[in-house]
Every structure is written in C-alpha cells, then in structure tokens.
Amino acid sequence: MTLSVRRTGPGPIAPTATQFMVRMRDGVRLATDVYPPPGPARPGPVVLTRLPYDKCGEYTFMPRVAAYFTARGYTMVVQDVRGKFRSEGETLLFVNEAYDGYDTLDWIVNQPWSDGVVGMWGDSYYGFTQWAAASTGHRALRAMVPRVTGTRLGELPVPAPGQRTHDVEMSVHRFYPLSMFHDRDMLDWEIDWTRRPLAAQVEEFFAAVGSRSASYDLWFPYPVSLRRFPAGSPFDAPAVPVLMTIGWWDNCAPWQWSDHREIIRKPAWARNEYLLLEAIDHENHSHFERDPLVRAAESDAALPRYLDPAIEFFDVFLRGEQKEIPRVRWQLAASGDPAWRSDSVWPPATSYQKAFHPAGAQAAVGDAPGGSLDLEPGRAETATWTHDAADPVPSPVGDAFAFLAEYPDERALAGRPDVLVFTAAPVGEPLDLAGPIGLDAVIGSDGPEMDLFARLLDVAPDGSARLIARGQQTIIEPGDACPVTVDLGHTGYRLNPGHALRLTLASSDAPEFVPAPGTGEHRWLAAKTIPNRQRIRLAETRLTCTVLPRGEAPS
Structure with a gap:
C-alpha cells in the first residue's frame, strides 16, 4: 500500500513583522516575529502567542490577528514553539512550554518597545502554552485569554488507581504526534481506521517519511507521564486574570471545564476568572453565522467576534482602563439571538x-x-x-x-x-x-x-x-x-x-x-x-x- 504524505513547511514572514531568533536558557533559539503598532516607537503592553502551527502560515493567520491587535496599540509577538517550523530544538509535545514561555517573557520585558506588561492569547495548543507560562509565575504575565483549550489538552485517558472508568480515547490523541508534532513541518496523511492493527499503519508512515515521532514513541503503547508543568501546577502559581473562552460544541471543552472546576477550588484564581461561553466549535465556527468564518483567508468578517473580547480584557488588565467586565457571558443557542447574556456565576444562580x-x-x-x-x-x-x-x-x-x-x-x-x-x-x-x-x-x-x-x-x-x-x-x-x-x-x-x-x-x-x-x-x-x-x-x-x-x- 502506498502512503500519501503531504508536507507543509513555513510560510513567508509577513512584511509587517521582524523575525528574531530568541535564545532560551539551554541555548536553543526560537523563531519570534514582532509586529509593532503604528506610530512612533515607544514602550507599551505586549500580546504574546506561542504556537506549533506556523507563525507565518495560513491556518492560524497570525499576520491578520497581529494587524488587529497592533491597530489597537498593542505590540504583537508570535513565536514558533521549540522544534516547529523556523524554531530550533527537539520536536516534543508539551514538555518545554513552561520554561520556554518564561524565557520568552524575559526577553520581551528587556526590549525597548516593552513596558514590562504582557498578556497572552490563543486557541488550543497556543492556549495550553499560556497555562504553561503561567505555571512559572513570571512577573510580566498580567492577563491571559486561553480559548478552546485546557491544561490537560490531548492527555491520553488512563484510569486512576482503583478507578473503573476513564475518558474514551479520541483518535486524535495518538494521531496528533504523527501529524502536528512529528517534526518541524505539518504532515497531512490518513489512517484507514478500518484496517487493523492501527499501529502497523503508523510503522508504514514512519517508513514513508524516514523518521519516527518522539512524542508518539513516548505514548505508545503505554504513555510515559510527561512533565507538562515542571515548575508546578499553574493553579499553584500566582493567579493571573484569565478570560476562558469555552465553546458549546468544542470537542476539547471537557479539558477546559476541568480547568474551571480546578479554578473554583483555588480562591485566588477564582477571583480572577472570567468566562466567555460561546456557541462555537473548536475551529470557531459559530452556531449563529453561516458566512465565511474566521479561518477563511479571504474574509476578516469574523475577526471582531474572535478578537474583541480579548481586546476588551487586555484594555482593562494590561492598560488599566476602568471598565467592569461581567464574570460570565454566555450565548443561548437556537434562540435566534447571538447577544451575550451576563451573570455573576455559572450556571446562573436561578437555574x-x-x-x-x-x-x-x-x-x-x-x-x-x-x-x-x-x-x-x-x-x-x-x-x-x-x-x-x-x-x-x-x-x-x-x-x-x-x-x-x-x-x-x-x-x-x-x-x-x-x-x-x-x-x-x-x-x-x-x-x-x-x-x-x-x-x-x-x-x-x-x-x-x-x-x-x-x-x-x-x-x-x-x-x-x-x-x-x-x-x-x-x-x-x-x-x-x-x-x-x-x-x-x-x-x-x-x-x-x-x-x-x-x-x-x-x-x-x-x-x-x-x-x-x-x-x-x-x-x-x-x-x-x-x-x-x-x-x-x-x-x-x-x-x-x-x-x-x-x-x-x-x-
């Protein structure tokens, strides 16, 4: 059987960005784009995103996101995580994100365009990298907006000692290290889920690309426990104002609701949590919209829905604007009205x-x-x-x-x-x-x-x-x-x-x-x-x- 693998490398650096190779504590350098706001250069707040999907690629359209943030006066910094696309180092899921996040924050606060105040923003894995950075307690991180993500994102289901139940294994659990985290590039290929054993097809894939995935081998057949947070749990670190966007139809939402349950057990974090409960799926399609959506490169129509809540949040917690943000905002799907409803707690007290x-x-x-x-x-x-x-x-x-x-x-x-x-x-x-x-x-x-x-x-x-x-x-x-x-x-x-x-x-x-x-x-x-x-x-x-x-x- 011939296996077809499509490889996608890094896209071109945006003309509005300057790339820096930022040195981590072990000497590995991470490719980092800086997008300055318009006008005279002066120190100001920074929005940082660390992601594995190519800081210059079409899938995450970071140049368009950066333009939205910079038009509102923020410097935007976007970084390929270790081992991905233009960054150096080993390609390995989760384990380097905490201290790489800390070192990147350290680099930012020492730049002339930074006033020492940083917020982090992003979806999915680049929501996880926010929690990883928060776990280190860096003084510069003042607010974060993790969307459709979780601290246990992608965690393989393993029963706890003495328990008879656990989450069902998603196909993407082991496939993700074979596509997004195999090597520096993004690899697109298909498993035939009807042909067994599935692991034999993985070996065919390794033979086709000429290399193995370290992340897959650490998890197969039985997972090695990866130290996602070597500095300690993020919920034991100093609390940071956090706006959690959770989608009603997001297949990764269980991990984010798990984080919410952990937060409400930690008084300092509970005082700093804000919820945005949106009628969306993981890819940000909305229940209320049928127009081209946020990942359509030809349209920016959905960017306000996607980014305005983060702008509002950063204006308050990075710039110090005096504005009250509701603790909980949520949408009522199938009502025909996408308007936000506000509450002080979730679920609403009258439920x-x-x-x-x-x-x-x-x-x-x-x-x-x-x-x-x-x-x-x-x-x-x-x-x-x-x-x-x-x-x-x-x-x-x-x-x-x-x-x-x-x-x-x-x-x-x-x-x-x-x-x-x-x-x-x-x-x-x-x-x-x-x-x-x-x-x-x-x-x-x-x-x-x-x-x-x-x-x-x-x-x-x-x-x-x-x-x-x-x-x-x-x-x-x-x-x-x-x-x-x-x-x-x-x-x-x-x-x-x-x-x-x-x-x-x-x-x-x-x-x-x-x-x-x-x-x-x-x-x-x-x-x-x-x-x-x-x-x-x-x-x-x-x-x-x-x-x-x-x-x-x-x-």
Whole structure:
C-alpha cells in the first residue's frame, strides 16, 4: 500500500513583522516575529502567542490577528514553539512550554518597545502554552485569554488507581504526534481506521517519511507521564486574570471545564476568572453565522467576534482602563439571538436541575422516536444492544473540530440496531438549558470493557435531530451491573416550542473515537474484533439537565 504524505513547511514572514531568533536558557533559539503598532516607537503592553502551527502560515493567520491587535496599540509577538517550523530544538509535545514561555517573557520585558506588561492569547495548543507560562509565575504575565483549550489538552485517558472508568480515547490523541508534532513541518496523511492493527499503519508512515515521532514513541503503547508543568501546577502559581473562552460544541471543552472546576477550588484564581461561553466549535465556527468564518483567508468578517473580547480584557488588565467586565457571558443557542447574556456565576444562580428518565426497552432499539424520555422513573427493564467494532456507529461529522461547519442532521443514526433511542414529548413553550448535563446509569457487558456514548439531541417538528451536548466514558470490567456517570458537558441552548429532547446511547462513535475491539486488547494493537452484548437498566438511569425558570433568558 502506498502512503500519501503531504508536507507543509513555513510560510513567508509577513512584511509587517521582524523575525528574531530568541535564545532560551539551554541555548536553543526560537523563531519570534514582532509586529509593532503604528506610530512612533515607544514602550507599551505586549500580546504574546506561542504556537506549533506556523507563525507565518495560513491556518492560524497570525499576520491578520497581529494587524488587529497592533491597530489597537498593542505590540504583537508570535513565536514558533521549540522544534516547529523556523524554531530550533527537539520536536516534543508539551514538555518545554513552561520554561520556554518564561524565557520568552524575559526577553520581551528587556526590549525597548516593552513596558514590562504582557498578556497572552490563543486557541488550543497556543492556549495550553499560556497555562504553561503561567505555571512559572513570571512577573510580566498580567492577563491571559486561553480559548478552546485546557491544561490537560490531548492527555491520553488512563484510569486512576482503583478507578473503573476513564475518558474514551479520541483518535486524535495518538494521531496528533504523527501529524502536528512529528517534526518541524505539518504532515497531512490518513489512517484507514478500518484496517487493523492501527499501529502497523503508523510503522508504514514512519517508513514513508524516514523518521519516527518522539512524542508518539513516548505514548505508545503505554504513555510515559510527561512533565507538562515542571515548575508546578499553574493553579499553584500566582493567579493571573484569565478570560476562558469555552465553546458549546468544542470537542476539547471537557479539558477546559476541568480547568474551571480546578479554578473554583483555588480562591485566588477564582477571583480572577472570567468566562466567555460561546456557541462555537473548536475551529470557531459559530452556531449563529453561516458566512465565511474566521479561518477563511479571504474574509476578516469574523475577526471582531474572535478578537474583541480579548481586546476588551487586555484594555482593562494590561492598560488599566476602568471598565467592569461581567464574570460570565454566555450565548443561548437556537434562540435566534447571538447577544451575550451576563451573570455573576455559572450556571446562573436561578437555574435548577430537571431529571428525565428513559423508558421502553423494546422500542428503544427500533426506529425513532424509540422509547420515551419521561419526567418520572419507569418500570424495571433492561435495554440491550450489540457493539461490533467491525461495524461501529459512524461519527456524524468528518472533522470533529469543525462540527458546526457541518452541523449534521443525526436522525438516521437512530435507525441503527446498536443505538438506543429515547424521545421526550415536544415542549409547548421554550425550555432553556443553561449549565451542566449528566447521565447516571447502571450498565453491563459480556466484554472486558465497555464504552458508553450519550448524546442529547434537539428533534425538530420535521424530524431532524441535531446535537445539543454529548459525553462518553470507558468502563473497565463492567460485569453485570456497574454504576457509571457520564458528563455531557455544559450548554446554553433553547429548545423551541414543538421541539423535543432525544437521548441516544451507543458504544461507539468512530472514527472520532477509537472503538473498543471487544477483546480487551490495546486498541491500536488489536488485530481482530469480537462483538459484545451491552445492557443498561432503565429504571436506574437518569438524565439531569440544568434549566432556567420560565422566561428567565430574554429572547
């Protein structure tokens, strides 16, 4: 089999930038672009971004971002992280970002155009690099805006000692070191997720490119614990004002909600946390927009939505402007109104829990609407289905990071025999969801492990079904009856009159998640699969939604 690999190297340095090779403490030099604001040169606040996706490339369009910041008086500094594109050093995930961030901050504050005050901004991995720098406690870092990210970003799911559950392994977990962090360039290639063992295809890739990935080898077959924060946890470092942007449809949101839970346990950090809860996916497509979006090089139409909250935040915490910023701003998807709603806490103080109970085991394995989703528990019954990794439930989108670019109608998946379906009665008036959603259940399997995927959908009067929230867990040795809690994340979503909630349950979502082979073997090493019989006790299953009182969220 011939493997096709497309290699993308660094783009041209923008004419508005000057590149410097900034020396780190071990002598490695990192390529760093400086974009000055217009007008006479004088010391001022700086916005720093450290990223692995090419500081000059089209994917992250940093010259356009820099132009937005510099037009508002900020110097913008953008750096290729160690081992990527124009920077020197070993290409290795996570482990060098803390002290490289500290040394870059040190370099900035010693430049004539810096007044010693720095903010950091960026998405995903360049949100992680902000947390890494914060963990060092550098005095110059005065504010940061980590978007769609998390301190545990990309962390491989491993059960804690004594625990029987953990997160399901995403395909991107091991693929990311084979594409973004293999070497200096970006490598595009495709794994055939139906051809086993998956690890054999990785060896074919190494042979094709003539080198191995150090990050992959550290994680395969079993992960070495990487010291992401050698200076200590960022939450034990001095607190920095932080604006956390979390997307309702961001597939990486669980890591950021984990950070939020850690922050609220730390009083100093809790006093400095601000939340921007936006109806977006990881690639910043918006639920409310259908125009060319932020990554379209031909359009800057979405840049204000993308960058204005950061500008406002930096104006207050880097420049000292006297302006009150709400602690929580959030969008209510499906309301037709993208306006920000403000609260002092999340979820809103007036919200309350509303429980739904699935019923109708036999109907649940049939076509939609399947079983029911009721406000009272039903009779004791067990619903069963078969998980077959050779024929898994297909992921509804081709690119999970850009979910809203497709925003698919998922009604067809309800017709599969390996998907349980439970549909509530249509609502007669708007039902506003605002906060966490969770599923508690008692499950079982005849296999050595079991994945449980839960999806909450909005079913329109025409029968179309679109995702509101989702969650998944791997259960080790589930046996006959194992209690499990599935976190479906948070949402701000309006269920409009005539629409209904639908809960679907399954044991696969491939290829976004690597399916359990049914044998108990390592998912990347398994050469064969065995179907497993799964079951769930409906009377002991509860879907809990956080809702607002009637009329609480304005139209």
